[in-house]
Amino acid sequence: MVTLLRPADLDQIASESEWAKMDEERKLQKKKEQQQLDLRDAFMARDVHPEVFERINQAVSIAAQRGAHQIQVMTFPSSYCSDGGRRINIADPEWPSTLQGFALKAYEFFNKELRPHGYKLHAEIISFPGGMPGEVGLFLKW
Structure with missing residues (x-):
């Protein structure tokens, strides 16, 4: 029942x-x-790719053919910076000192290999979820 x-x-x-x-x-x-x-963890441990010169040459050539003078080469969360992206957000000239992991390795590569050839590197916060810095974009300029 x-x-x-x-x-x-x-x-x-x-x-x-x-x-x-x-x-x-x-x-x-x-x-x-x-x-x-x-x-x-993967971002912090990552190294610059062995074929970086070929990749850069291809990317900047394609961009130049389109008439561009810069390419976005990397994005990562602003929380990966030691200051949460604050120095990048206010365009502090000392922003590179806040980079960590792969972003730092990429900056060091830029400084050693690309800057002497006349390239410039620009960083900016490219998203603001909830009004707070979200993603950082690194841009290679010529």
Whole structure:
């Protein structure tokens, strides 16, 4: 014989369902946080690609054919800067001192290999989610 569910039974069912949803959301959030940490770790450990000269030559040639005088060479979260992107945002000439990981390696490569040939590097905050600095863009200019 089937018994009728009581309001207390329904409250228990709703509570268990809510706990299951919260647990799933917590697991998804934890997974997302781990993915963000993995991306940051990869960025910090990354090196300049061995074929960098070929890649640069190809990219700047294509841009020059279109009449452009700059290309965006990199983006990364402003949180990867030691100051959260503040110096880049205010165009402080000392902004390179805030770079870390691959961005720093790329800047050092630029300084050693590209600056002597007349290239310039410009950094700016290119997105402001919620009004706060989001992504940094590095632009190679000629």
